Amino acid sequence: QVQLQESGPGLVKPSQTLSLTCTVSGGSIISGGYFWSWIRQEAGKGLEWIGYSYYSGSTNYNPSLKSRISVSVDTSKNQFSLKLNSVTAADTAVYYCARELSSGQIDYWGQGILVTVSS
Amino acid sequence: QSALTQPRSVSGSPGQSVTISCTGSSSDVGSYDYVSWYQQRPGKAPKLMIYDVTKRPSGVPDRFSGSKSGNTASLTISGLQAEDEADYHCSSYAGTYTFVVFGGGTKLTV
Numbered sequence: 001q002v003q004l005q006e007s008g009p010g011l012v013k014p015s016q017t018l019s020l021t022c023t024v025s026g027g028s029i030i031s032g033g034y035f036w037s038w039i040r041q042e043a044g045k046g047l048e049w050i051g052y053s054y055y056s057g058s059t060n061y062n063p064s065l066k067s068r069i070s071v072s073v074d075t076s077k078n079q080f081s082l083k084l085n086s087v088t089a090a091d092t093a094v095y096y097c098a099r100e101l102s103s104g105q106i107d108y109w110g111q112g113i114l115v116t117v118s119s
Numbered sequence: 120q121s122a123l124t125q126p127r128s129v130s131g132s133p134g135q136s137v138t139i140s141c142t143g144s145s146s147d148v149g150s151y152d153y154v155s156w157y158q159q160r161p162g163k164a165p166k167l168m169i170y171d172v173t174k175r176p177s178g179v180p181d182r183f184s185g186s187k188s189g190n191t192a193s194l195t196i197s198g199l200q201a202e203d204e205a206d207y208h209c210s211s212y213a214g215t216y217t218f219v220v221f222g223g224g225t226k227l228t229v
Contacts, residue, residue, distance in 0.1 A: 045223070046223035062217075063216065096164060103170075104210065105210070106210075107167055107176070109164040
């Protein structure tokens with residue numbers, strides 16, 4: 001059973017960089033056919049796909065966030081990470097890491113981590 | 120504003136059936152058979168309930184079924200149970216550039 005766990009600061013100041021890490025257990029991040037993704041959800045709102053990295057390092061990002069985000073994989077630690085720079089209050093949300101199929105469908109989710117952007 | 124449109128809320132009594140719609144466009148729902156539905160209970164992560172429009176992952180009751188017609192996908196839950204009360208989100212593959220789009224979520228009250 002694959003499990004994912006997000007970690008990182010719960011509070012980030014405006015204009016700074018949000019950095020989160022997802023640790024994968026119960027499976028290898030270099031298993032082919034899966035994308036390692038980030039999704040976020042503002043309070044009371046729907047889900048928003050942020051982007052993914054394949055184990056090889058190839059990436060794909062939400063066009064609306066592309067200029068501010070970076071997703072990377074550390075195969076030696078079985079982890080992947082999200083960096084979102086120049087954050088504002090609008091980036092306050094629960095951030096989920098997930099395993100995504102090539103069809104865009106998500107079969108495993110982390111429990112989520114609330115990140116608040118505030119001074 | 121979400122790319123896919125879902126009703127904000129639906130309700131039903133135990134034992135009844137409800138259907139939640141998810142309307143997209145010819146760029147997503149209408150072009151690909153990669154629609155999925157997720158159940159999300161308060162404070163919890165979403166859980167995959169339907170994928171590839173109609174398929175159920177192992178462990179999901181057959182009371183949950185999916186379908187699609189044109190640009191609109193639907194999730195039907197039959198024999199409603201109290202434990203089905205949750206938010207339901209739809210998503211669709213939208214091509215290699217946009218990749219994935221979600222609906223705004225529907226709150227089901229039983």
